[in-house]
Amino acid sequence: MLLVGDPEIMRHIYVKDFDHFMDRRTFNMPSKKDRVMANMLSMKTGEEWKKLRAIMSPTFTSGKIKGMFPLVCKKADQLVSFCLKEARTKPFVDMKYNFGRFTLDTIASCAFVARETMRARQSGNKRGDFLDLLLEAEVSTGDAEGISAVQDDNKSSTSKQTLNELTIISQSVMFLLAGYDTTASTLAFVSILLAKHPEIQQRLRQEMSEMVEEHGDITYQGIMEAKYLDACIMETLRLYPPGLFLERKCVKEYNLSQPTPRSPLARVRRPRRRIERRVEDGLSYKLTDESVFICRECAEVVLNLRTQRQINSENRIPGTDVTIEPGMVVTCPLFQIHRDPKYWPEPEVFRPERFLPENKANITHLTHIPFGIGPRNCLAMRFALMEAKVALAKMLLASDIRVAPGHEEIKTDFGMGLLRPKDGVNLLLTPLKEE
Numbered sequence: 549m550l551l552v553g554d555p556e557i558m559r560h561i562y563v564k565d566f567d568h569f570m571d572r573r574t575f576n577m578p579s580k581k582d583r584v585m586a587n588m589l590s591m592k593t594g595e596e597w598k599k600l601r602a603i604m605s606p607t608f609t610s611g612k613i614k615g616m617f618p619l620v621c622k623k624a625d626q627l628v629s630f631c632l633k634e635a636r637t638k639p640f641v642d643m644k645y646n647f648g649r650f651t652l653d654t655i656a657s658c659a660f661v662a663r664e665t666m667r668a669r670q671s672g673n674k675r676g677d678f679l680d681l682l683l684e685a686e687v688s689t690g691d692a693e694g695i696s697a698v699q700d701d702n703k704s705s706t707s708k709q710t711l712n713e714l715t716i717i718s719q720s721v722m723f724l725l726a727g728y729d730t731t732a733s734t735l736a737f738v739s740i741l742l743a744k745h746p747e748i749q750q751r752l753r754q755e756m757s758e759m760v761e762e763h764g765d766i767t768y769q770g771i772m773e774a775k776y777l778d779a780c781i782m783e784t785l786r787l788y789p790p791g792l793f794l795e796r797k798c799v800k801e802y803n804l805s806q807p808t809p810r811s812p813l814a815r816v817r818r819p820r821r822r823i824e825r826r827v828e829d830g831l832s833y834k835l836t837d838e839s840v841f842i843c844r845e846c847a848e849v850v851l852n853l854r855t856q857r858q859i860n861s862e863n864r865i866p867g868t869d870v871t872i873e874p875g876m877v878v879t880c881p882l883f884q885i886h887r888d889p890k891y892w893p894e895p896e897v898f899r900p901e902r903f904l905p906e907n908k909a910n911i912t913h914l915t916h917i918p919f920g921i922g923p924r925n926c927l928a929m930r931f932a933l934m935e936a937k938v939a940l941a942k943m944l945l946a947s948d949i950r951v952a953p954g955h956e957e958i959k960t961d962f963g964m965g966l967l968r969p970k971d972g973v974n975l976l977l978t979p980l981k982e983e
């Protein structure tokens with residue numbers, strides 16, 4: 549596995565030369581029961597991924613997300629009244645649990661999963677959610693158990709591509725999996741950060757009140773234009789990015805030497821003292837499948853000499869330092885980049901101002917990547933941000949939030965490549981209006 553932490557090299561691998569790194573690792577899923585999982589966009593590879601992504605991307609345009617805004621608002625209103633009700637009867641409210649209920653409810657509302665529901669929709673009963681939008685691409689029902697993601701409808705003169713039933717169900721299940729924990733964790737982390745920083749909370753509430761004054765209510769436009777709200781969410785995602793790795797699998801041989809004047813070999817030639825003894829200057833290396841490219845201290849690219857294979861000088865490709873072979877996996881240490889003092893002064897401090905428009909120019913490109921990078925980044929980023937912003941805005945307008953005594957520490961759980969709050973996020977809620 550190649551662990552890449554240099555923004556310039558990342559740009560080449562994840563964006564510019566993406567066609568060499570299009571896939572993620574695949575898992576062997578021989579069972580018939582695994583078909584739903586195997587057909588998820590996140591698991592697809594090569595041309596099948598490309599086609600499915602092209603069909604699904606229009607589901608997440610601003611216009612479509614705006615259409616889902618009322619569904620999300622309804623769920624956020626229910627969240628707020630549920631939390632305030634709990635605040636009246638319990639010593640504190642566990643916001644990790646409640647935000648989890650909210651995001652599950654919202655994503656279920658926006659991506660409902662059932663064959664019966666699909667049938668009902670096809671007979672004209674529409675809601676403007678993801679399912680409606682995916683069904684719009686389905687002209688023929690095709691083979692319900694068919695594994696092919698995309699059918700070319702050759703009969704149609706426009707040769708429109710259609711999704712079969714299994715593929716639609718797979719994407720709905722994927723929405724539930726991808727959209728539940730990620731957004732819930734973001735909301736749980738932002739709420740405890742705001743509870744610990746009352747001055748930031750108050751400034752954000754002020755912005756929300758002004759927005760409601762200007763627009764008459766919480767509106768899609770108001771939410772999307774609110775700069776401090778955006779900055780608070782972005783800073784939370786910097787400190788606590790829910791997805792910890794951005795995995796890609798090399799599909800075409802790639803030479804790393806060209807991308808940058810600061811090539812990885814240049815780093816190896818001037819290594820940290822720990823490995824210096826073992827590196828001979830001026831050598832070129834070819835990585836084998838088992839090779840590891842990692843510096844545990846700084847997350848920058850170095851060579852692990854235990855597993856690398858040295859290429860004789862006559863085998864060197866001119867101008868090439870490192871070759872990545874098909875099958876090798878590349879990933880980047882997102883959490884470490886987000887907290888690297890090279891890019892983020894006082895990285896541990898919660899400071900939303902970093903993301904205000906006037907300061908954005910100070911941010912190094914590709915050092916804030918909570919939704920991933922390049923053509924295979926998070927499909928639903930705009931939806932997730934809209935959902936989180938609506939819930940946070942409604943919560944703050946309804947209630948003051950403080951940390952429950954004894955629950956000040958932000959504990960994290962790093963399981964399965966996901967970052968979540970460990971245990972509960974226990975807050976005291978004080979209603980701001982007469983209920």
Ligand code: HEM
Pocket residue numbers: 589590591601655722723724726727728730731734789790791792793794795918919920921922923924925926927928929931932933
């Ligand atoms: C705050 C919330 C969220 C965060 C931080 C987040 C983050 C991520 C990250 C880091 C990736 C990997 C990107 C890469 O490899 O470059 C990803 C992929 C993905 N996310 Fe999200 N996500 C969030 C919410 C959602 C929601 C709500 C949905 C669906 C409704 C969703 C659907 C997906 C899908 C389908 C992929 C795979 C895309 C592909 O392989 O083409 N995400 N997300």
